Every structure is written in structure tokens, then in C-alpha cells.
Amino acid sequence: MLLVKCLYFATLVCLSLADYWLERKTLIEDESSQMLGSDVVLNAREQVVNNYLMGIKLAEYDAGISEPAKFLPSRLFFDVRASVEKSKVFEFIRAIPKGGLLHGHETAMLSFERLYNMTYEKGLYACIVDGRLKLTFSHSQTRNQSCDWKLLEDLRNSNDTYDQLLRSQLTLHLADGGYNDINAVWSAFQNIFGTITPMIMYRPFLVKYVYEALKELYEDKVNYVEIRGVLSTVYEINGKEYSEIETAGIYRFAVEEFKRDHPDFIGAKFIYAPMRMATTEEVKKYVNTVNELKRTYPDFIVGFDLVGQEDLGQPLSNFVNELGNVSSGIDLVFHAGETNWYGASSDLNLFDAVLLGTKRIGHGFGAIKHPLVTKLIKDRNIAVEICPISNQVLMLVADMRNHPAGSLMARGVPVVVGNDDPTFWGTKGLSYDFYMMFMGIASRNADLRLLKKLAENSLTYSLLPEEEKAIALEKWNAAWNQFIDSTYANVVRNVMYF
Amino acid sequence: MLLVKCLYFATLVCLSLADYWLERKTLIEDESSQMLGSDVVLNAREQVVNNYLMGIKLAEYDAGISEPAKFLPSRLFFDVRASVEKSKVFEFIRAIPKGGLLHGHETAMLSFERLYNMTYEKGLYACIVDGRLKLTFSHSQTRNQSCDWKLLEDLRNSNDTYDQLLRSQLTLHLADGGYNDINAVWSAFQNIFGTITPMIMYRPFLVKYVYEALKELYEDKVNYVEIRGVLSTVYEINGKEYSEIETAGIYRFAVEEFKRDHPDFIGAKFIYAPMRMATTEEVKKYVNTVNELKRTYPDFIVGFDLVGQEDLGQPLSNFVNELGNVSSGIDLVFHAGETNWYGASSDLNLFDAVLLGTKRIGHGFGAIKHPLVTKLIKDRNIAVEICPISNQVLMLVADMRNHPAGSLMARGVPVVVGNDDPTFWGTKGLSYDFYMMFMGIASRNADLRLLKKLAENSLTYSLLPEEEKAIALEKWNAAWNQFIDSTYANVVRNVMYF
Numbered sequence: 003m004l005l006v007k008c009l010y011f012a013t014l015v016c017l018s019l020a021d022y023w024l025e026r027k028t029l030i031e032d033e034s035s036q037m038l039g040s041d042v043v044l045n046a047r048e049q050v051v052n053n054y055l056m057g058i059k060l061a062e063y064d065a066g067i068s069e070p071a072k073f074l075p076s077r078l079f080f081d082v083r084a085s086v087e088k089s090k091v092f093e094f095i096r097a098i099p100k101g102g103l104l105h106g107h108e109t110a111m112l113s114f115e116r117l118y119n120m121t122y123e124k125g126l127y128a129c130i131v132d133g134r135l136k137l138t139f140s141h142s143q144t145r146n147q148s149c150d151w152k153l154l155e156d157l158r159n160s161n162d163t164y165d166q167l168l169r170s171q172l173t174l175h176l177a178d179g180g181y182n183d184i185n186a187v188w189s190a191f192q193n194i195f196g197t198i199t200p201m202i203m204y205r206p207f208l209v210k211y212v213y214e215a216l217k218e219l220y221e222d223k224v225n226y227v228e229i230r231g232v233l234s235t236v237y238e239i240n241g242k243e244y245s246e247i248e249t250a251g252i253y254r255f256a257v258e259e260f261k262r263d264h265p266d267f268i269g270a271k272f273i274y275a276p277m278r279m280a281t282t283e284e285v286k287k288y289v290n291t292v293n294e295l296k297r298t299y300p301d302f303i304v305g306f307d308l309v310g311q312e313d314l315g316q317p318l319s320n321f322v323n324e325l326g327n328v329s330s331g332i333d334l335v336f337h338a339g340e341t342n343w344y345g346a347s348s349d350l351n352l353f354d355a356v357l358l359g360t361k362r363i364g365h366g367f368g369a370i371k372h373p374l375v376t377k378l379i380k381d382r383n384i385a386v387e388i389c390p391i392s393n394q395v396l397m398l399v400a401d402m403r404n405h406p407a408g409s410l411m412a413r414g415v416p417v418v419v420g421n422d423d424p425t426f427w428g429t430k431g432l433s434y435d436f437y438m439m440f441m442g443i444a445s446r447n448a449d450l451r452l453l454k455k456l457a458e459n460s461l462t463y464s465l466l467p468e469e470e471k472a473i474a475l476e477k478w479n480a481a482w483n484q485f486i487d488s489t490y491a492n493v494v495r496n497v498m499y500f
Numbered sequence: 501m502l503l504v505k506c507l508y509f510a511t512l513v514c515l516s517l518a519d520y521w522l523e524r525k526t527l528i529e530d531e532s533s534q535m536l537g538s539d540v541v542l543n544a545r546e547q548v549v550n551n552y553l554m555g556i557k558l559a560e561y562d563a564g565i566s567e568p569a570k571f572l573p574s575r576l577f578f579d580v581r582a583s584v585e586k587s588k589v590f591e592f593i594r595a596i597p598k599g600g601l602l603h604g605h606e607t608a609m610l611s612f613e614r615l616y617n618m619t620y621e622k623g624l625y626a627c628i629v630d631g632r633l634k635l636t637f638s639h640s641q642t643r644n645q646s647c648d649w650k651l652l653e654d655l656r657n658s659n660d661t662y663d664q665l666l667r668s669q670l671t672l673h674l675a676d677g678g679y680n681d682i683n684a685v686w687s688a689f690q691n692i693f694g695t696i697t698p699m700i701m702y703r704p705f706l707v708k709y710v711y712e713a714l715k716e717l718y719e720d721k722v723n724y725v726e727i728r729g730v731l732s733t734v735y736e737i738n739g740k741e742y743s744e745i746e747t748a749g750i751y752r753f754a755v756e757e758f759k760r761d762h763p764d765f766i767g768a769k770f771i772y773a774p775m776r777m778a779t780t781e782e783v784k785k786y787v788n789t790v791n792e793l794k795r796t797y798p799d800f801i802v803g804f805d806l807v808g809q810e811d812l813g814q815p816l817s818n819f820v821n822e823l824g825n826v827s828s829g830i831d832l833v834f835h836a837g838e839t840n841w842y843g844a845s846s847d848l849n850l851f852d853a854v855l856l857g858t859k860r861i862g863h864g865f866g867a868i869k870h871p872l873v874t875k876l877i878k879d880r881n882i883a884v885e886i887c888p889i890s891n892q893v894l895m896l897v898a899d900m901r902n903h904p905a906g907s908l909m910a911r912g913v914p915v916v917v918g919n920d921d922p923t924f925w926g927t928k929g930l931s932y933d934f935y936m937m938f939m940g941i942a943s944r945n946a947d948l949r950l951l952k953k954l955a956e957n958s959l960t961y962s963l964l965p966e967e968e969k970a971i972a973l974e975k976w977n978a979a980w981n982q983f984i985d986s987t988y989a990n991v992v993r994n995v996m997y998f
Binding site: 009010019022023025026029030032033036066067068069070071076182183184185186313319322323326342343344345346349350353354357358359370371372373374375378398399400401403404406408409412413444445446447448 | 507508509517520521523524527528530531534564565566567568569574680681682683684811817820821824840841842843844847848851852855856857868869870871872873876896897898899901902904906907910911942943944945946
């Protein structure tokens, strides 16, 4: 008779050393099986590609463990962007068909470089008010003598430093350190919108802007977009102004133009998302507007949200009565819990968003502190839109490894990646945020299955009607397989080195 | 017949507006009822004291929401210590009977000021090696001519700046910014131990040191301590050295001295916690040592742990075989998951700590990323020792609001507060860490019930034998009631203002 020594006791059961290792393995595997992406089954080719991916990932990750100061996701994005662009993992991510962008705002969708280049458009006027640049094409505005309006072109030619001023006002990147606090960075953030919105809202510029934004996303392998917009007033040079309904039509027109030129692009939809710093009367008006928008463009208008800094804005609970009148064809996709004030009204927005029947949650940064809300999010299959770089630049979290989305993914909460306002932090497309998600937020062990799931989720949790969604998923799937085939071929041919 | 409009649908049930508010209230209450401390029922006097506490808490908290840069728990402790000391909440916390300290290391338990004052002890020698100060009383060491040993007293008198150098080497507070990364701060951290340990290990100094450390805790309303120690070699001036067993006896002697002078002090126990950067042979020796320690001082030796930077040390899984031989009378209280490298070996220590049957977990910073481990921790009633200021200074998290212990407490995970190594970050006692826990990590709504629970937990989850524990809890309870009575009287007399 073999006597096995009891080394450990697990829930009163005597464990030998062999039992110990078995129990450990089982526990780790059980936990892994809850992780987002764990249900993805990789085929043989995908497994080869995954081996390549994990080779480059672990090399980069473990170099971080040895020299933490060099680990890119732990540092401020502005300081590491150039290094991210040199990462092999980033190169891999750029090539992935990433599905859709579900969290991006209308006037900050374009890359900084492209927006800056667009300031060379003829007829753009500039003036300075309280140290902030104002930009417009509108003659009715430039006739207003309270500001010394000049053609930007002339200002550039007459003064070498003007361009520098302009560039500094299109970004949240401060040359000398950072902002004092989250309210200060949000104030600067809103100032940029103040600078660029009157420029962007010139109808011909807006059409070009939307087209270029879709193009940059398309080039980054993003084939579908949901644009969140406040629908600022669009104008012509002569002073004609368009209503919110007409403005939505202009967006729709730009999207159609882009689709015509890029037949494999799935399309873009629109989420009406006006400012949350509002009275109940104003929200009642918003709701009427979104209902009318839906009646006018039923194929284009898909959702409703409220935007602006949650900590200082009105909580959703103020508008419960009004929000009940959003038409049933319009999905709610609320920003909620974009805060680290645990238990404050901005944090409690998470409860209301879920109870109001939101289909997705924007940010949900505070969700992990609320186990019942997290459970409801998972049970009701609500996707959380994570925007890693936004959360860092807007001072919610300094080090991506402390981003709570890691804990959400560990619980199998459906998550999608957004870029929020790429212009202001100097990114382009979705790849930078995917990189932070994969390298900084997810587990060291997260692999191709997570990337595939994040891409697939961006269509699964889109507001596309079921038929369009099926087609989008099919197209994405084909693109994915093509990506796998070509990467597999490269790996096998040893073109890609470990 | 009254027709109620369906405003919302919760799990397919039609909700009127009244239903909405009811469901919201229920959900928020259900979640609150899971929170750590939610089972504490406050009596009438405690409720009055709680009202006062929440008045001062919310004033301070909400001022932070308005001006985030002024919110103390979001900033580096070194920069806000003086402001913390002026906080009314801190004043309140200082007066609370806080129970026991369950996570503190033998040679860093004393406040910086007191340790500094103790360097005026006669007969202390100093020399500099590679820019680091060495301190000793040992003549056998100072006879070693490889270093230019001089009496510290003489060095101080001959050179005005020497004292500044000494002070700078007893703290992790850098005048010019911070450390490059977590490995750099850990290296500096270990250097301080290198500087002070040979001083502290002079037997008469050690006895005084332990006595003073207990006194500072006692003055901060901490009446029980579990000292984690590596048991470095203790010596006499003449060169005589003590074994590990004898050294433990010296600690025990110092504790008994203190107890004799302070009869209401519960006492102190010892957790043998040698370095984790070890071979299996060395760990085998550790285990023999702790078993022998327990046989020699069964009333004093209560636990076993391994210490040192987890990221760069050996994982627990290396020692599973050896650790199985720790005697059953000795509780395991492992450091585990003191890392933000999600999925790395340091992070996986959490699995092994739990499977090895740990009674408590030191730090458990990564636990929230592991839902099954978190569940096991809760189900097996394992307490997590949270050391907020340590985690910030040692660069795991910059802003207390992102400390994962908030999410653990939200799930009702038993948590206790530790101060880890107060010397090096300039705290004294437990109040500073309690403050960070209450103001920075817990919910805005966390109240006196949480503070009471944290204090009570520190005895409930201590390694005191059941009888001693019952007495300790009884004494603490009496002290608590006394605290409530006097605070109640002050509140009612309006001596404390809102």
C-alpha cells in the first residue's frame, strides 16, 4: 500500500504534490476559460500566426519586466508614440482587419497631421481671443469686428511662429509637462473643440473632413464606423445655416461618397450625442431631435448618447423621465463611469445607463468597482467601449497596466476598442489603442484570440441592423482569413523573424 | 383603469417611472450590501459620530471633485503628507482604536524621525561604500580597514553636510523628482535596508528599536502587531553573534518589556519572512528554521512568508515541495501579486498562495484581475493586507483612486490595512494608510462602518490563538466604545464643527 503524504489541504481534501499541480493547472485553466477571447478556436494556420505573434509579444513584454522604464504602455503616450510605431507587435496589429470603430467623436476623428494639412484650405480665417485661436470660413462671422480676423494664409506668411501656435492648439500634448488635473485637461480638451469646430462645420470642408476621416480608418483596416456627433450648426460662406436634420444629411452624403469610392467599406452610422451639461428642457429637445432624425434618416441614425465631462456634467439620473421618450428604433449607447471618483454622481451613471437599457457603455472606467453592475453588463450582453489612450491623456490612469479593462476582460465582459478623439493625442486609426489594449491592459498571456475577438466584437456589438451586420461579419471574416493566409505565408517563408 | 406607460424594460418587464426609481434604489442597495463593512450595525451613538464623520469626509471629498489637483490621495504621498496631517478626517482616524498591524517589516517599522534620532546613540560608526552609507556598532566590523570607519558623532561635528547625507539615505523621498521605474525604486529600497540593518542588529539597539516601534504604534491606537522579519544576525560590540533562534528570543524579550510597561497592549507575534530570492536548498533551510523557531517559542512564532521584490524574485511555485514541510502550527501569510505585470510569474503567485493554504495575502495588488482567485480568497476567508502608501511609493499605482483594493472591498473581500515600511515614506503608525484607504480607495459613501470593520478585521484575521484573539477583540471593543462615547460627547457638545 502506497502512503501519500498530505502536503496541502484544499477545502479539506488531502493533496499530494501531484494533486497540487493538477489543481493549480485546473484553476489557471478555469480562469483563462472565462477571459474575453477564450471561446475563439484557432485553426491550424491561425495557430502558426499566433505562435509568431506571441514570440514578438513576449520578447517585448518580458523586456519590460527587466527594464520597466522602457515598457511603453506604462508611460505617457506622447512620450512613446515613436517607439510604439517601431514595435513589431504594433506592425502586426496594423495589418489586422479590425472591424468597426464604435467610439469616436465627429470633430476629432482625423489624425492631427491630416487635420493640420487641411488648415491649408483656401479661405480659412483666423483670429485670437483670450489666447485661443478661432478658425472659420464664414464671412458672416469674420465680418464681426470684435475679433481681428485675417486669412490664415496671410498670417502664416507674415509670421513664422503663427504655425507653431496653430499646431499647439490642435493637440493636448504640452511641451512643458502635463496638466494640473483632470478638470484642467478637460478644459483644454474642450477648448480645442472650440477652436476647430467652426472650421470643420463649413459644409464643403465637413464633407471632405468626414471623407478623410473614413479614409484614415479604412487604411487602418477599419471598415465600419459609428460617428458620435453633437450636430453643430453647419454653414455656407454666405451665411446660410443648416438645421440639425440637414446637417445629419450632410454627414450621410459624405459617407455615401466614401462608400461609392470604396465598395468594400461597410459604411458609417450616426449616433446623436449632444452635450450632457443640459437642462431637462434641453434634453427633451434633444430627444425630439433624435426622434426626428430617425424618421428622416432611418438607415443612418442609430443611437443616442450624451457627451462632455461626466464629473462636472449632469448625471443621467436627471433625465430619466425625458430619456424614456427616445423612439424604440434608436439604441442608447451612453457614456457612463468615465471617472475615478468612486461613488460620485458620474460613477453612478453606470447604474442608470444599465437600467435605461443602454446597448453599450462608453468608457465604463468605474465599472469594476461595481460588482452588480459588472454582472448586469455581462448578463445583458452590454459591450464596454474602452479607449485606452483617451483615458490616459485625459488623466484617469497613468499606467495602462492599472486600466480596469483588464479586470473586465478577465471576467469575460464584452469589450470593444475605441479611439475617442485621435486628433488630440496624435494617433491615427485604431491600431494605437489596440496596441495598448493588447500589450498594456490585457494579460501577458492574451493572444491572437483576444485580437480576433476584439475585432469581431466591434461588429457584433455595432448598431447595424441584423442583415447588414451579418454581411459586415461575413466581409470581415473574409478579410481576416486573407490576413491570416498572407501572414501565415510570411511566417512560414521566414520573412518574419522572431 | 390606469394605463402606465412603459418607459423602460428591465429583463423584459415593463417599467413605469416609479418602477425605475425603485429598481435603481434596490440595485444600489444590493450592491452596497456586499461592500466590506456593510454588515456592521451602528448603534445610536455611532450614528451620530458617523454623521459627523461623513460631514467632514464629504466636504473634503467633494472639494476634490471641484479641484482634483487638491485631492490628496491622488498625489504622491511625499508631496501631501503635511496636508494630510491637517485633514479633519485624518484627525478623526488618528483617534480610532485601530486594532492590530498585520503587515509591517522588522527594520522599517519605526518613523523616520525616531529612527533618525536613534542615530545619535553613542558608539555608532559610519563609512561610505560606493556612495552608500554603512552604519554599525560592531567593533569586529569597524576593524575591517576596507572602509574608512569613523564615529558618526565625529563625522557630524566635522562636516555640516554629513547629516543631510544620512537623512537622504533613510528615505525613498527624492528631492529631484522620482525614480526611473519600479526596479530602480526597489533597488533604492533595498539599499536603505542595507544601510540601517547592521545598525539595528546591535542587540541593545534592537531591543530599544522594537520597543520604540511598538510605542509609536501604541500611540497611534494600534494594540497588536505581527512583525515580519528576516532574522538578520544580531551581534554584540565584541563580535559575539546570535543564531536565528536566539535573535527571535531577543525580539520576544523586547516585546515582553513593552507589554510589561503597557499592560493594555495585547502583544506582538513574529512571522519569519526570509528573502524569496533563494534556491530550493535555502528554502528547505528556511522551513527547518521556522519549524525550530516554533518549537522554541510556540507562543511567539506564528507565521511564515517570503519577502523581496516579487517581479525579480523566485515565484512560490518554485518551492511548492519545500513549503509543504512547514509545521502545521505555523500559518502561511504569503506576499503575492505585489505587481502590475498581469499574467507574469509574480502575478501567478496569487494562485500558489491560495492553493498553498495561505491565511492572508500580502498586498494582492493583482488579485482583481483574477476573478477565480478573488472568489477563492473570499470563499476561504483569506484577508488581503493592503498597504496603500507602500504601493504608491514603490510605483505600483500613482493615484489611490485606481488602487484595486476598492474593487476588492466592493466584493466584500476581507481586507486589512498595513503600513509595510513606514520609515522609508515618512509615516508613523497606521493612520496615514487608513486615511488613504478611507478617502482615496474606498467609495465616497464608505463610512464609519468601514473604519470599524477594518479595525476589527485586523484582529479577526490576526494569527492570535483563538483565546488570545477573543480577549484582544474584547479589549478593542471596549476601546472602540470609549472612543465613540468621547467623540459622541464632543459632537453633541459642538466641540467638533462641521
